[in-house]
Amino acid sequence: MDEHCRKCGEKLKENAQFCQNCGEEVPRKNKFFLNKYSLLIVVVIIVLAILASAFILSNQTQVVKVDNVRFEIPSDYVNEPSRTEVSTDEGVKSSAMGWSNDKYYIEIGVTRVPGAGINSEEVAASIGGTPTKMFGYSGYYQKYDENSYSFVFGMKDEVCMVYVSNYDAFGDIKVLGVE
Numbered sequence: 001m002d003e004h005c006r007k008c009g010e011k012l013k014e015n016a017q018f019c020q021n022c023g024e025e026v027p028r029k030n031k032f033f034l035n036k037y038s039l040l041i042v043v044v045i046i047v048l049a050i051l052a053s054a055f056i057l058s059n060q061t062q063v064v065k066v067d068n069v070r071f072e073i074p075s076d077y078v079n080e081p082s083r084t085e086v087s088t089d090e091g092v093k094s095s096a097m098g099w100s101n102d103k104y105y106i107e108i109g110v111t112r113v114p115g116a117g118i119n120s121e122e123v124a125a126s127i128g129g130t131p132t133k134m135f136g137y138s139g140y141y142q143k144y145d146e147n148s149y150s151f152v153f154g155m156k157d158e159v160c161m162v163y164v165s166n167y168d169a170f171g172d173i174k175v176l177g178v179e
């Protein structure tokens with residue numbers, strides 16, 4: 001298809017940058033493609049930035065402490081103050097804390113006899129359930145209802161009980177250990 005000057009209408013030579021009659025600049029065809037391409041790059045960068053920040057946010061964690069045991073859970077879990085409880089009865093200290101995000105509820109309880117050197121694994125075994133290994137500890141899990149479970153395991157002087165509203169929430173928990 002022949003191109004004509006936008007100003008004087010002169011038929012242009014192929015690939016001419018300026019009109020040979022009036023000197024008007026010939027709009028470059030590839031400018032449009034360059035702009036379209038640039039826009040695409042900007043869109044791709046924005047999409048990647050959104051995905052990256054979503055990925056970073058979803059991978060952020062918080063360290064939480066129940067008595068002297070430290071755990072790591074995703075940052076979107078919010079502590080439920082009403083589920084925080086500490087009681088000491090005849091030297092046995094029991095602490096419990098609960099967290100929830102928009103999907104799951106987690107509750108962790110730690111019971112210990114400070115300095116008594118109890119066999120916490122034996123205590124965990126006495127509570128019973130199905131033997132399994134989780135968080136790197138041998139323990140016992142129990143199914144409460146359709147979705148909720150608990151896992152009980154012994155550490156040093158500590159017997160830990162992790163309750164989750166959904167089995168998948170076990171995957172959100174990491175046990176960092178006794179302080």
Ligand SMILES: [Zn+2]
Nearest residue numbers: 005008019022
């Ligand atoms: Zn012209």
